[in-house]
Amino acid sequence: MDLRETQSLSDQKRSCAALGDSISFRLVDEFGDAKPYAGLKYELFDSEGIKHSGSLDADGFARVDGQYAGPLVLTITEAYQGADDFYTAISTRGSYPIKLTQLQVAAEQTLHRPIGSSAKTGAYRASSEKAEFFNVEVRQFVQHSRHLPPAAKLSKPVPEGWAKLACNLAAGKVPSFGVGLLPGKHYVLEVRALRAYRPLISLAPTFSAINLYNLSLFATLSYGDFGQVPEDPNAPKDPKDPKSQEPGGEIKFPTVGTVGHVLQTCLACCQEPMRYADAKTVNYPVVEDVPYSKRLEIIPYDPDLYQNEDDRKTPSQVHFFNDQRQGMTDWVNTDTQAYATHDDRMILIAIRGTAEKWDAWRDGDAEQVPVEGGVGKAHQGFHEGYVAVKAFLTEYIERFRIGDQRIVVCGHSLGGAIALLVAEWIRRNYDPAVILYTFGSPRAGDAEFVEGAKSLVHHRIVNNNDPVPSVPVPWMDTKKAVWITGITATVTGGVAPVVGGIVFGAGLSRLGGKPYRHQGEQRYFMPLRLPGNQVSSVLWTPGCEGLEESAMTQLCYANVKNNDTPDRSSFGVQVMNGADHTMLGGYIPACWATFRRWQDAQASCGTVLTAREAVNMRAQIKSYSEALEKWQKVQQEEYPGRSIETRPNDRATALQRRSTMSDLQARQKEIDSAIKHNEKELDNVKNTYQNIKDLEAKTLELSDVYGDRSELPKLQDHIDRWFAHVENQALVRVAQIPQATTSSTA
Incomplete structure (x- = not known):
């Protein structure tokens, strides 16, 4: 001085x-x-x-x-x-x-x-x-x-x-x-x-690999807590805790993997988040550098500035919804959890999937109820979650939506089913062009609901042997077991064989109601075993149900006893804990591999599908088609004229011999429905072969990979930043991509 x-x-x-x-x-x-x-x-x-x-x-x-x-x-x-x-x-x-x-x-x-x-x-x-x-x-x-x-x-x-x-x-x-x-x-x-990072998310209605990968991470984030410290900023300071804050002090988000930490501690401060919820593995989102005010916002807590009582809520009260159940005897709360945030382009909503033991019971609560604020009927358990979260989202959208901001909704598992009901409600009331991405979502609505929601943009992702997209299975939505045995879904995926079980289409109609149906455009991760013990994964739209249903067929077959319903508790646990159903072990790795594959294919002007993968896929579909034809032949021999009544008595089961005429007629109806479904699936297989041919010839545009973010002038800078992380070059991950398509994206 x-x-x-x-x-x-x-x-x-x-x-x-x-x-x-x-x-x-x-x-x-x-x-x-x-x-x-x-x-x-x-x-x-x-x-x-x-x-x-x-x-x-x-x-x-x-x-x-x-x-x-x-x-x-x-x-x-x-x-x-x-x-x-x-x-x-x-x-x-x-x-x-x-x-x-x-x-x-x-x-x-x-x-x-x-x-x-x-x-x-x-x-x-x-x-x-x-x-x-x-x-x-x-x-x-x-x-x-x-x-x-x-x-x-x-x-x-x-x-x-x-x-x-x-x-x-x-x-x-x-x-x-x-x-x-x-x-x-x-x-x-x-x-x-004064800059921030925000995830690259396309608001174009068409599917993009960047949304597939980034939204898989932000859907996973919904499993985490909000992470606000202190939870109650107005609580008296604890004299025994030197870290406790004075009432009204600034709020922080120190816990890695929580919603607040990812959005405010990391992205708002130009840091790339690495973990989501309780993930142990590292995954970086692809982010863009934006003015700080155009980040995904967490509202400020400032009681000295905001005198309006509604504006004195804490960030967790504004952005986070947790209808937590207080134990197995609590039938009021639904255990639904979600978060919402926004920037200048969009409002992002993510809804949590199955996280607690009692969630599995709600997943199986497949009675149909009228959709509140919509048409048709929905799965009762999923509908309860939708109703619970709707008030929270109504307040959020009406508070923070500016002009024609797009609304993007994502969810996994049960959260995907709730997200579907939420997105359709948003389409009807707020944003006709709302965009929905779901991962491993079960069926949520009946045929009437799906028809009413046919204009909803929904990209529905299914991973290999994930059984959840086949829920509700027949015994979940009927008061009476309707179980038709046979040989179906022998598609192996080149990795794990799937054996006979139920006819995947039969029994999906609730007695007295319309059948559950999937809504949206399905994309399926199909693993393929290639020469040299190499395993790759292809994301495509098969156009037939067999691949999606095969996992549930295998699981049901393993659990069924005496052609009756499986044990609910053990079956539900197996469904929800399958490796291909989890985000961390199943969907995120598959989304990452697809994103990298599409990056490389676009950069090299190559095709999405290699020739040897196409041969493998045709072999799998041929095997599946032959199984369908075999089943069809068996049914024609077993039930001449599609009728149980014409079946020879010496081939009837003891149960059928004791059945009343009405029982036989109901069963005949189910059999007839199954045969018709099988015939329809055989027709769909013809289109599946064409889809493989189209995929084999398809080259990718930049917009296929990055959607409307392909127009960013500094897009390559953002990609280089992401690719520079060693985790995105790890051999264990790159090995999921065929060698013929791998090249540096830098």
Whole structure:
């Protein structure tokens, strides 16, 4: 500290204005450029509390003369005055309006200087101007900062004592915020860029590999807690806990894998999240660098600013829904969990799948009930979850949807079924172009519901031997066991053989109701065993049900006893815990492999399917078709004229001999339905062969991989950032992609 500084800090007497000091300063971005801050209005308070107002010139510079001796405080608080519709909307919205300043918007238009960059910095400019250099942040200049990211660790911060001393000398006439400076000097203040990451998500209705992968991660995130600390910010401070906060203190999200940690601790601070819920493996989303206000927002908790009671809720109360059951005897709460967040383009909703033991009982509660706010009927257990979460989502959408923001919904397992009901309700009431991605979702609605929702954009992902998409199985939605044995679904997938079991189409009609149906465009992960003991995975649309139903057929066959219903409890546990059904062990790896495969195929102008994979797939479909034909022949021999009554008595079962005529007629109806379904499936197989042919010839456009985000001018920078992670180059993962298609995406 030189003599001038020592005198300024130690002189307690009032100085004469005529003998006043001077100061100059310049604001620059992380590359030393001052133009982003040209014209900003500032206020400089001296140690007597006198305010000196002005504006930065075209090169971000200002000089102020005639202050009292002693430290000064610089603030830049002018409210946003621009014409950007989004910035105007968030600063004037009815709920949680943001105290947006011109300085914040200016800092959001600048960029972070990459580590190791050779570009000039603010320090270089300070050296050339013989100025004092410091790193500063927007939050230091403004009064309201709860909506901004946490304070960063700056390499050369302004000493905090200067501003505190100015406040003491001015006896309350100086703001409690601002950057402290000393007189008689010239400063270059490098303002940290105000940027954030957000996941690359396409809002085009067509399927894209980027949505497949990124939404698999954010659907998995729904299994985590919200992670808010403290949960109750108004609770009294615990004197025994040194880490406890004063009431009304700032909220943090320290726990890795929680919703708040991923969205606010990581993405809002330009960090790439690695884990979701209780995941042990690392998965990075593909992210883009955006202005901070255009991130996936977590609303600020600021009771001093927001006086409206509805705006004094904590982030967890606004973004997180958890209708947690209080034990096995609680039949009021549904254990549904979901979160919602938003940016300038969309509202993102993710709904949790089966997580607790009693969820499996709700999965099996397949009585049909009228869809609230829609048409047709739905699975009662899934419908209860939909009704429970609807009020939360209604409030969220009506609070935070701006203009024609797209709404994107995703969910896994039970969460996918609830997400379907939610998305159709949103389509009818808020966004006709809502986009839905589900992973391993069971059937949720009957034929009438599916017909009414036929315009809903739904990309339905099914993984290999995942049995859940075949739920409800026959015994779940009928009061009477309807079990038809035979040989079906012998598709092996080239990995695990599937043996005979029930006829997959029979019995899906609830007695007195319409049959459950799937809605949306199915895409199926088909594993293929190739020469050299190599296993690849192809995502495609088979056009027939056999592959999707084969897992349930195998599971039912293993559990069925005496051609009756399986044991509910053990069967439900097996269904929900199958490896191919989990997100961490099944869907995320398959989504990652498909994303990489499509990246490479697009970059090399190759096809999605290799020739040897096509041969393998045709062999599997041929095997399946032959099994269907064999079953059909057996039924024609067993039931001449499709009637039990014409079946020879010596071939009838003991149960049939004891059955009443009405029982036989009901069973005949089921048999006839199964045979018709089998005939329809044989016709579908013909289209499946054509799908393989089309896939073998298909080349990918950039939009197939990245959707509407393919238009981003710096898309390759975002891809390079993602690919640079060693986890995205690990041999164990790359091995899932045929060698003929692998190449660097960098």
